[in-house]
Amino acid sequence: KVTSLWVKNPLPGPKGWPIIGCLFEIEPNRLHFSFDRWANKFGPLMLCRTPTANMVVISCPRMAKKAFTDKSYSNVLNDRPDIFFAKYIMDNAKGVIFSKYGESWSHLRKIMYKGLAMYGDGVHRFETLAAKELERLRQSIIDQVDRDFDPTETLSRSVANVIVILLTGSMVDESDSELIWKYNNSVNDTVIVTTEVMLTMFPFLRFMPVETGRRYRRTIDAKKKLLGKFFILQKETYTPGLERGLVDVLFKLQEQENRNGGKKWLTDSQIKAFIQDVIFAGIITTRNGILCILLVLLRHHECIDGIYEEIVKVVGLDRYPSVQDRSSMPYTEAVILEALRYITHAPIGVPHCATKDVEFEGYTIPKHATILINIWTIHHDPAIWGDPWTFRPERFLDENGELLPAEHTLRQSVMTFGSGKRNCIGENMARSRFFLFVTTLIQKFDLLPPEVGTLPSDDPRTFIPGASLRPQYFKMRANPR
Ligand code: HEM
Secondary structure, three states: OOOOOOOOOOOOOOOOEOOOEOHHHOOOOOHHHHHHHHHHHHOOEEEEEOOOOEEEEEOOHHHHHHHHHOHHHHHHHOEOOOOHHHHHHOOOOOOOOOOOOOHHHHHHHHHHHHHHHOOOOHHHHHHHHHHHHHHHHHHHHHOOOOOOEOHHHHHHHHHHHHHHHHHHOOOOOHHHHHHHHHHHHHHHHHOOHHHHHHHHHOHHHHHOOOHHHHHHHHHHHHHHHHHHHHHHHHHHOOOOOOOOOHHHHHHHHHHHHHHHOOOOOOOHHHHHHHHHHHHHHHHHHHHHHHHHHHHHHHHOHHHHHHHHHHHHHHOOOOOOOOHHHHHHOHHHHHHHHHHHHHHOOOOOOOOEEOOOOEEEOOEEEOOOOEEEEOHHHHHOOHHHHOOOOOOOHHHHEOOOOOEOOOOOHHHHOOOOOOOHHHOOOOHHHHHHHHHHHHHHHHHHEEEEOOOOOOOOOOOHHHOEOOOOOEOOOOOEEEEEO
C-alpha cells in the first residue's frame, strides 16, 4: 500500500534515493545495525524509506510505550503491515502474530493468552509433562559428560517438546521433531529481510528455480507436513470432552461456535495459522534464546556460581527448581533480565503499521507506514544503561540484593517482548522456560567452556540474524556436581 510522504510534519531520517530510498544503505538482515547508526544521527523517531516499506523507527522506551499503549494512538498504530510472509505462509495472516488489528485478532489473542496461561486442570498436567522433559534433558547431558558437546541438538528437542506438549498434550517422537525443525528452519530462511523484500517486490519468484523460490517452496512443503500432523491427525483423533492440549481446546471452541450459530471466529484456517504461530514464535525463539544465554554464562562463570549458590539456598539439591521458585531467586531473575537486555533476541521486534495519518511527538506518522521498535538501540543506549556493552546482572538489583520493582525505569526499558497491546503473548512462557532450563542444568552440572578449541564471542553484535538472534556455533562441557 502506498504511503504518502507529503504530510504536515515530516519525520527526519536518511534521505536516500528516489524510488529505492535507503535500500542500498541498509545492512540486509541486520537492519538493527543501520537503525542504530541512524538513530544516533536523526534521533529517537525517524523515517527510513525502501521500495517495499516506509519505516518509522522508534528508538526510545517512552515513545514506544506511548505509541502502542496510549489510547490516543494505540488503535491506529497496532495494525500489522501486509507482508508476503503473512499472506502466503501464514494463511493470509489468519493467526495472531500477523493478523490485522481488529475483532478477530482480539478474539484469537484472548484464546491463545488463556491457553498459554494454561488455566484449569491443564496447568498441572502441562507442568508434570514439562518436568519429565527437563529430566530427559538432564539425562541426555549426563550421556555427554566428560566430553565437549554441542548443546543445540539437545536443546532443540527439549524446547520443541515443551511446546508440543502444550499443543497436543503428548511428547514429540523423532519424526515430529524432524517435522518441526524442518518447518522452523525453512521459516527462518524465508522470514529474513532479503527474502521477504525479494518476494514482496517480485512475487512470481516463488515459482522460479532460484534460491528465493526454493526457500518459499521448502517452507510451503514443510508447512503442509507440519499441519498434516498437528492439525489433520489431531482433528481426526479428537474426542469431545477429552481435550489433550491447546489444539483440542480450539476444536472444542469451534464446535461450540458451530452449535451456537452466529459469528464464526475459529475457522479451520484460523486454527492452522494459530498452530503455526505457536510453533514458529515459540520454539526457535526460545531455543535460540537459551543458546545465547548459555554462551553468555559460559563467558561469565561468576554468574553460574551465583545462580548455583541461590539454587542451594532456595531449592536445595533434592528437588527440581519450579516456576514458583522464581520470586525467591532475585539473582537468577536478574541474570535472565540482563540477558534479555544485553542479547536483545528480536532486535527490531515484529513490524506494526499505521491505519491512518497520526500526529505523534510533533511529527506526522503517515498512513500505511511500517512502525518498528528499535529494541536494539533502546537496550544499548548509554544514556539509559551507562555501560550497555557490559553484561552486569547487578544493574537490576537494589542494595539489598532484591530485584528492582517492575515499575523501575530500568525494568520498563527492557522491551525484548515488545510493548503495548500487541506485546508478546509468550513472554511468561519464554521467561519461565529460560529459568527452568538454566536452573535445572546448573543444579546438577558445572557448565564449562570446551577443552578443545575456544568459545566464540558472546557479544550480541556477532550473533547470527534470523527470526531471532543465534550465537555462532559452540561446544561446551558439563561436569556433574
Ligand atoms: C525468547 C523468546 C521470545 C521473544 C524474544 C519474543 C519476542 C516477541 C516480540 C518482540 C513480539 C512483537 C511484539 C510487538 O508487536 O510489539 C512478539 C509477538 C508475539 N509472540 Fe513472542 N517472543 C518469544 C517467545 C514467544 C513464545 C514462547 C510464544 C508462544 C508460545 C510467542 C508468541 C507470540 C505471539 C502470538 C505474538 C504476537 C502478538 C500479537 O500480535 O498480538 N512468543 N514476540
